[in-house]
Amino acid sequence: MIANEEPVIANSLWSATANPTPDCPPLRGAEETEVAIVGGGFTGLSAALHLAEAGIPVTLLEAETPGWGASGRNGGQVNPGLKEDPDAIEARFGPEMGARMVRLCGEAADLVFSLIRRHQIDCAGQQPGWIQPIHSEKARKTVTARVEQWARRGAPLRMLSKTETADLLGTDAYLAGMIDERGGNLHPLNYALGLAWAAQKAGARLHGQSRVTGMEQQGAGYRLTTAQGSLTARRVLLCTNGYTDGLVPGLARSVVPIRSVQVATAPLSDNIRRSILPGGHSASDSRQLLLYFRLDPEGRFVMGGRGDYSERGTQAQMERLRAASIDMYPQLEQADWAHAWGGFVAMTADHYPHLNRIGPGVVAAVGYNGRGVAMATAMGKVLADWARGTPEAELDYPVTDLRPINLHFLRRPAVSALLAWYRLRDRFAF
Ligand SMILES: Cc1cc2nc3c(=O)[nH]c(=O)nc-3n(C[C@H](O)[C@H](O)[C@H](O)COP(=O)(O)OP(=O)(O)OC[C@H]3O[C@@H](n4cnc5c(N)ncnc54)[C@H](O)[C@@H]3O)c2cc1C
Numbered sequence: 001m002i003a004n005e006e007p008v009i010a011n012s013l014w015s016a017t018a019n020p021t022p023d024c025p026p027l028r029g030a031e032e033t034e035v036a037i038v039g040g041g042f043t044g045l046s047a048a049l050h051l052a053e054a055g056i057p058v059t060l061l062e063a064e065t066p067g068w069g070a071s072g073r074n075g076g077q078v079n080p081g082l083k084e085d086p087d088a089i090e091a092r093f094g095p096e097m098g099a100r101m102v103r104l105c106g107e108a109a110d111l112v113f114s115l116i117r118r119h120q121i122d123c124a125g126q127q128p129g130w131i132q133p134i135h136s137e138k139a140r141k142t143v144t145a146r147v148e149q150w151a152r153r154g155a156p157l158r159m160l161s162k163t164e165t166a167d168l169l170g171t172d173a174y175l176a177g178m179i180d181e182r183g184g185n186l187h188p189l190n191y192a193l194g195l196a197w198a199a200q201k202a203g204a205r206l207h208g209q210s211r212v213t214g215m216e217q218q219g220a221g222y223r224l225t226t227a228q229g230s231l232t233a234r235r236v237l238l239c240t241n242g243y244t245d246g247l248v249p250g251l252a253r254s255v256v257p258i259r260s261v262q263v264a265t266a267p268l269s270d271n272i273r274r275s276i277l278p279g280g281h282s283a284s285d286s287r288q289l290l291l292y293f294r295l296d297p298e299g300r301f302v303m304g305g306r307g308d309y310s311e312r313g314t315q316a317q318m319e320r321l322r323a324a325s326i327d328m329y330p331q332l333e334q335a336d337w338a339h340a341w342g343g344f345v346a347m348t349a350d351h352y353p354h355l356n357r358i359g360p361g362v363v364a365a366v367g368y369n370g371r372g373v374a375m376a377t378a379m380g381k382v383l384a385d386w387a388r389g390t391p392e393a394e395l396d397y398p399v400t401d402l403r404p405i406n407l408h409f410l411r412r413p414a415v416s417a418l419l420a421w422y423r424l425r426d427r428f429a430f
Pocket residue numbers: 038039040041042043044061062063064065067068069070071072073074075076077078079210211212213239240241242243244245247260261262292304341342343344345365366368369370371372373374375376
């Protein structure tokens with residue numbers, strides 16, 4: 001179970017099968033460091049690891065334990081790229097910065113798997129590729145353009161026929177698909193815990209149960225306060241994503257947290273297991289409200305999709321995911337659904353992650369729009385570059401001013417209306 005979480009979204013497969021958590025005592029008394037990191041998910045842990053490896057004193061403060069947020073709860077699908085495709089990224093950000101961003105997000109999955117190998121992280125990481133099954137003719141056009149644009153840049157993506165897609169998925173529920181061979185999957189919580197162990201080993205200090213409740217400028221740096229201690233630092237990295245609280249005015253209003261939920265079976269029999277995604281791929285489909293699914297290493301089927309803010313709505317959504325799984329794989333009819341859990345993803349108005357300038361010596365990285373296993377790891381490396389003094393213009397991601405979303409207080413009804421609209425579009429494929 002996920003500690004300190006609402007019961008309806010706490011029964012996580014990943015928590016039930018987690019490796020030991022490194023010792024991360026709460027911050028007590030007054031400490032000093034060069035770089036302070038707030039938030040211990042992939043973003044903060046990757047930044048801590050890259051800084052510690054560069055010999056920079058770094059201390060990370062996490063409100064709960066490493067990987068407690070989205071990083072320890074997600075689908076474990078390591079998908080390269082951003083929501084927009086390379087041509088659109090380069091058109092929006094210009095040929096130079098755009099090309100750097102395309103390289104960063106295109107290589108982000110490789111970064112994850114190279115960290116796993118280098119630090120021998122025990123998280124069942126494998127890179128057989130990510131499949132995007134196509135649900136409509138309109139989506140076929142979008143996915144075909146995606147494949148063409150990445151292939152033009154030398155990336156290993158290709159379209160799959162209906163038969164190839166059905167063979168790789170074990171269901172003929174889709175019109176066709178594409179495979180991106182850079183992608184893969186892993187046990188997300190064990191990946192986060194492995195990053196935490198590696199960061200500590202490299203010299204980073206990690207404190208759990210240390211929610212930062214205050215941040216004030218002090219001399220050339222900042223003083224962060226927690227319930228039992230304080231930390232002064234020259235630079236601060238805010239890595240709180242969908243769990244951003246009121247610590248920094250405006251930051252929480254720059255993202256819309258949306259619940260994503262998953263359900264998982266108990267380990268399946270060998271026969272059934274061999275009939276679903278037999279090549280070990282993970283899949284996330286082309287719908288607006290996408291379904292994402294895979295097996296875990298012990299042969300549990302895991303299905304994810306959008307959640308809801310209320311307990312009843314969340315339960316209903318979990319039931320829909322079980323029904324969608326059985327529609328696709330009737331052999332799951334008798335399966336024992338042992339786990340159901342969820343967490344917050346952070347959406348942004350432009351669908352891009354934001355690397356925001358908060359003040360002198362303070363930046364925040366938030367808003368992976370539900371695709372952060374690879375990208376948050378890559379962004380952590382960019383944050384480490386920034387904290388080491390790399391000029392903004394030379395970073396691989398643009399640093400922008402904080403832009404709170406207008407009428408943010410209306411986010412819940414707005415999200416509900418948008419989800420209803422997307423559901424219609426997905427159902428009638430327009
Ligand atoms: C159910 C679900 C499924 C998903 N599936 C996928 C997937 O398959 N593939 C993919 O690429 N992405 C997926 N995502 C998205 C991905 O998990 C996130 O983009 C990524 O984990 C973000 O990492 P992060 O480190 O930025 O934030 P998080 O992991 O959310 O970490 C933020 C941390 O900040 C801490 N915090 C907040 N405020 C404070 C404070 N004041 N002081 C101290 N600590 C604080 C929180 O406790 C939290 O641990 C999914 C997300 C969810 C919820």
